[in-house]
Amino acid sequence: MLELYDRIQAAVAAIRSRWATQPHAGIILGTGLGGLAQKIAVEAAFDYEAIPHFPRSTTPTHRGRLVCGHLDGLPVMAMEGRFHFYEGYSLKEISLPVRVMRALGARLLVVSNACGGMNPSYRCGDIMVIEDHINLMGDNPLIGVNDDRLGPRFPDMSEPYEQKLVARALEVARREGIRAHRGVFVAVPGPNLETRAEYRFLRGIGADVVGMSTVPEVIVAVHCGLRVVGFSIVTDMCLPDELEPANVEKIIAVANEAEPKLCALVMGVLAGEKVS
Amino acid sequence: MSACLDPGTASSETSAAAAAVRRCWDTRPEAALVLGTGLHRLSGWIRTEAEIPYAAVPHFPRSTAPGHSGRLVCGRFAGKTIVALDGRCHGYEGYSAATLMLPVLTMRELGAEVLILSNASGGLNPSFASGDVVVVSDHLNLMFWKPPPWPPAGPRGVPSGAVVCDRQPGAPVYDPALVSQALDVSRREGFAAHRGVYVGVTGPNYETRAEYRFLRQIGADVVGMSTVPEAVAAARCGLRTLALSIVTNVARPDCPEVVRAEDVVRDAERAEPHVRTIMAQVVADPWPVLPAADKTS
Numbered sequence: 001m002l003e004l005y006d007r008i009q010a011a012v013a014a015i016r017s018r019w020a021t022q023p024h025a026g027i028i029l030g031t032g033l034g035g036l037a038q039k040i041a042v043e044a045a046f047d048y049e050a051i052p053h054f055p056r057s058t059t060p061t062h063r064g065r066l067v068c069g070h071l072d073g074l075p076v077m078a079m080e081g082r083f084h085f086y087e088g089y090s091l092k093e094i095s096l097p098v099r100v101m102r103a104l105g106a107r108l109l110v111v112s113n114a115c116g117g118m119n120p121s122y123r124c125g126d127i128m129v130i131e132d133h134i135n136l137m138g139d140n141p142l143i144g145v146n147d148d149r150l151g152p153r154f155p156d157m158s159e160p161y162e163q164k165l166v167a168r169a170l171e172v173a174r175r176e177g178i179r180a181h182r183g184v185f186v187a188v189p190g191p192n193l194e195t196r197a198e199y200r201f202l203r204g205i206g207a208d209v210v211g212m213s214t215v216p217e218v219i220v221a222v223h224c225g226l227r228v229v230g231f232s233i234v235t236d237m238c239l240p241d242e243l244e245p246a247n248v249e250k251i252i253a254v255a256n257e258a259e260p261k262l263c264a265l266v267m268g269v270l271a272g273e274k275v276s
Numbered sequence: 277m278s279a280c281l282d283p284g285t286a287s288s289e290t291s292a293a294a295a296a297v298r299r300c301w302d303t304r305p306e307a308a309l310v311l312g313t314g315l316h317r318l319s320g321w322i323r324t325e326a327e328i329p330y331a332a333v334p335h336f337p338r339s340t341a342p343g344h345s346g347r348l349v350c351g352r353f354a355g356k357t358i359v360a361l362d363g364r365c366h367g368y369e370g371y372s373a374a375t376l377m378l379p380v381l382t383m384r385e386l387g388a389e390v391l392i393l394s395n396a397s398g399g400l401n402p403s404f405a406s407g408d409v410v411v412v413s414d415h416l417n418l419m420f421w422k423p424p425p426w427p428p429a430g431p432r433g434v435p436s437g438a439v440v441c442d443r444q445p446g447a448p449v450y451d452p453a454l455v456s457q458a459l460d461v462s463r464r465e466g467f468a469a470h471r472g473v474y475v476g477v478t479g480p481n482y483e484t485r486a487e488y489r490f491l492r493q494i495g496a497d498v499v500g501m502s503t504v505p506e507a508v509a510a511a512r513c514g515l516r517t518l519a520l521s522i523v524t525n526v527a528r529p530d531c532p533e534v535v536r537a538e539d540v541v542r543d544a545e546r547a548e549p550h551v552r553t554i555m556a557q558v559v560a561d562p563w564p565v566l567p568a569a570d571k572t573s
Contacts, residue, residue, distance in 0.1 A: 132484050132485050132486040133484055133486060133487075134484065134486045134487050134490055135484075135487065138420035138478075139420065139478070140368065140478045140479065140480065140481065142368065142479075142480050142481060143367070143368050143369075143370055143478060143480070144368075144369070144370040145369060145370060146480070152537065153480055153537060154479070154480050154481065154482060154535075154537040154540075155480075155481045155482070156481075156482050156534045156535045156536065157481050157482050157483055157484040157487070158482075158484075158485065158532035158533060158534050158535065159532065160484055184486045186486075204493075205489075205490040205493060205494070206486055206489050206490055206493070207486070219481055222481065223481070
């Protein structure tokens with residue numbers, strides 16, 4: 001675990017050599033949401049291959065590029081394409097970019113993902129602002145000897161997603177007329193989608209949506225002291241009693257269609273950062 | 277009653293570890309204790325005959341957690357010969373389940389008949405208060421470990437002559453007679469102890485509010501990051517087990533509070549006299565006769 005520190009430093013050096021700005025926020029763009037990156041006034045872009053110790057994205061819908069620049073005047077770095085546990089990466093590898101963002105000076109992490117909706121009042125294409133999560137990945141990115149330079153041994157998890165930012169995001173949604181909810185995200189390893197019995201179970205233990213990402217990055221963000229705001233796009237409804245076979249093309253189409261709404265919410269939250 | 281390992285769990289690692297302990301302290305312990313978070317001071321009540329750092333025992337893990345010192349304390353406690361693990365190792369430190377089980381298997385190989393585990397935990401049952409002791413009646417394993425590379429256990433219930441288990445095959449993991457004995461002690465001494473279910477999770481982060489609700493809903497009274505590997509190892513090798521958990525904070529997901537590791541250690545230390553009282557009286561008492569095998573069916 002102690003070699004993690006050196007890996008972070010190596011990645012930081014590679015990015016700093018071409019982009020000297022201190023980012024305010026790091027953004028992780030999930031399935032089908034890469035378009036937010038197009039709104040960034042790009043000052044530097046890195047293929048993941050060009051950054052030491054960064055994993056490679058193996059998912060077809062994820063590009064694999066780190067974009068650095070200004071978004072509506074705020075310095076940000078955005079990951080176009082993320083890594084998943086089901087690709088065979090360890091949770092430590094998946095979450096390394098979050099530590100790099102922190103080491104470059106970021107204060108805030110914005111995460112997004114595509115998810116399955118289990119709360120029956122949600123609709124396909126709705127956005128859920130993540131209020132809290134349940135980790136059912138069966139693993140944890142902080143397992144191993146703790147490096148006290150990176151964060152505490154036992155991070156508190158009473159507020160992993162800053163409630164003020166949840167409120168701000170929902171306020172923006174109301175103002176813009178976007179259907180958005182506040183809810184609980186449960187993370188599973190995947191890669192298979194859930195059975196009907198699993199959807200009943202996950203709904204029963206208190207989750208509103210289910211996905212295969214985000215939680216490892218958020219645990220590490222809390223460990224290293226980043227504030228977090230998270231968004232899930234409900235790309236298919238997973239109601240066990242009227243379950244339809246999942247259609248990946250449809251899921252991606254829904255994510256792309258919902259993307260402008262997500263952009264509006266992220267921009268709204270970041271606009272609040274400028275005044276605060 | 278003689279104690280020896282189930283052939284399914286005896287391994288060259290446990291033999292080597294036990295041999296190293298015997299070179300320093302050649303006595304058969306009657307009971308084994310595991311001192312969890314905040315219970316280091318309890319070792320001061322042991323009339324020490326030998327002190328062995330984990331580093332001197334082959335194959336033993338090294339403790340890296342705060343509040344855990346990492347040594348075997350051998351000697352007399354409450355009128356009996358005991359061996360105690362002062363400081364434990366956890367899965368979140370990166371150890372495999374097999375490694376976490378090894379110290380318990382070693383203490384069994386040394387001859388211990390009874391194992392008393394202790395830990396600090398987060399309360400999920402809203403009727404618990406910080407500082408209460410929970411006598412663990414059962415556990416839920418949410419630690420997601422890879423199965424330890426054990427050979428299959430020998431045939432169960434077939435007396436081989438050489439193998440005598442102090443725990444009945446198929447009996448509950450946490451010995452019901454020891455559980456009642458522990459609760460009796462707390463009633464007699466006038467402090468709060470509850471019977472409850474412990475859920476073991478990987479950690480190392482504390483739980484989110486949503487996770488607290490989930491764990492309460494599936495039937496857990498307290499949540500922690502240890503104990504389950506040791507209890508499973510004890511059941512496997514035929515040790516009778518008692519586990520005592522100190523509630524250091526009670527989760528109230530609807531009015532959350534920040535959990536700090538220092539507070540956890542401090543609250544556990546405050547309850548140490550109660551755990552010590554139960555441990556001492558359970559160790560001192562003649563251990564109740566085993567429940568008949570048919571009682572478990």
